[in-house]
Amino acid sequence: MSPIARPISPHLEIYRWRVNMWQSVLHRLTGLFLCLGALLLAWGLIAVATGADAWGNFSAFCASGLGFVLLIGWSWALLFHLCNGIQHLFRDTGMGYDAAQRDHSHTPSYFATGWIVIAASVVLTALVWIALFAHASGGAA
Amino acid sequence: MNVRVGTDDVRGQLRNPMKYARGLGSAQSGVRHWWLQRLTAVALAPLSLWFLWLCAGLVHADYAAVRAAIAEPVHAVLLVALVVSLFWHGALGLQVVIEDYVHTRWQEITLQILVRFGAFLAAVACLFAIARIALP
Numbered sequence: 001m002s003p004i005a006r007p008i009s010p011h012l013e014i015y016r017w018r019v020n021m022w023q024s025v026l027h028r029l030t031g032l033f034l035c036l037g038a039l040l041l042a043w044g045l046i047a048v049a050t051g052a053d054a055w056g057n058f059s060a061f062c063a064s065g066l067g068f069v070l071l072i073g074w075s076w077a078l079l080f081h082l083c084n085g086i087q088h089l090f091r092d093t094g095m096g097y098d099a100a101q102r103d104h105s106h107t108p109s110y111f112a113t114g115w116i117v118i119a120a121s122v123v124l125t126a127l128v129w130i131a132l133f134a135h136a137s138g139g140a141a
Numbered sequence: 142m143n144v145r146v147g148t149d150d151v152r153g154q155l156r157n158p159m160k161y162a163r164g165l166g167s168a169q170s171g172v173r174h175w176w177l178q179r180l181t182a183v184a185l186a187p188l189s190l191w192f193l194w195l196c197a198g199l200v201h202a203d204y205a206a207v208r209a210a211i212a213e214p215v216h217a218v219l220l221v222a223l224v225v226s227l228f229w230h231g232a233l234g235l236q237v238v239i240e241d242y243v244h245t246r247w248q249e250i251t252l253q254i255l256v257r258f259g260a261f262l263a264a265v266a267c268l269f270a271i272a273r274i275a276l277p
Contacts, residue, residue: 028238031234032238035234042270045224045270045274046266046270048208048211048274049273055204078193082185085185085186089179132197
């Protein structure tokens with residue numbers, strides 16, 4: 001069964017990009033990416049339950065170049081999805097949603113919180129990895 | 142079309158009032174999906190931060206230390222809570238993505254089944270692994 005070719009309204013391309021659109025897109029993309037991360041969690045737990053050899057394979061993957069890049073990606077994806085999700089939960093209560101707060105010429109808190117969410121996710125990710133490296137070098141010295 | 146009986150607009154009463162009382166809507170599921178997504182999100186907010194902290198502490202640990210950390214009762218219980226809410230939340234999210242972007246019916250149904258089964262299997266495998274690690 002093929003989809004019916006109905007006339008459709010103009011899509012995203014007619015709108016000016018604003019931070020809430022980036023948040024929406026990023027929330028969905030990080031959510032998809034985190035579903036893959038959930039499978040990594042499953043792999044890790046199964047590896048620990050299986051034995052030292054299986055754990056060795058898992059930790060070798062995490063320590064590899066690809067694993068390192070993916071772990072940085074997953075940590076940021078988790079923290080962005082978390083920060084943006086918390087904003088979602090507050091907005092579910094109706095907070096920050098009225099017209100005045102969406103009007104850029106008055107109090108643009110609707111957009112400001114969006115930038116805060118993105119900045120917070122990046123800063124928190126950086127802090128996590130800086131703390132990890134500081135701990136690693138401190139532990140080795 | 143002007144359909145009035147007395148002062149009431151009958152068009153507003155063509156639906157059985159029970160429909161509004163139950164609040165289930167046209168899909169007969171009401172706000173169940175929305176609510177479960179929020180419920181699992183609220184659970185995941187502290188659990189994922191705790192999980193990040195747990196992982197950070199185990200970055201350079203050897204196999205025995207990792208196994209011992211997961212076997213700790215508090216960690217095992219929180220991991221079970223994390224796994225259940227994580228795969229549930231993920232399945233709910235993937236369901237919406239498929240609903241939004243896959244418009245060929247047989248592909249949509251196939252993907253929805255695969256997501257549900259995959260999330261369930263992965264969650265059960267995680268729980269089984271935690272049980273194997275934590276139980277004597």
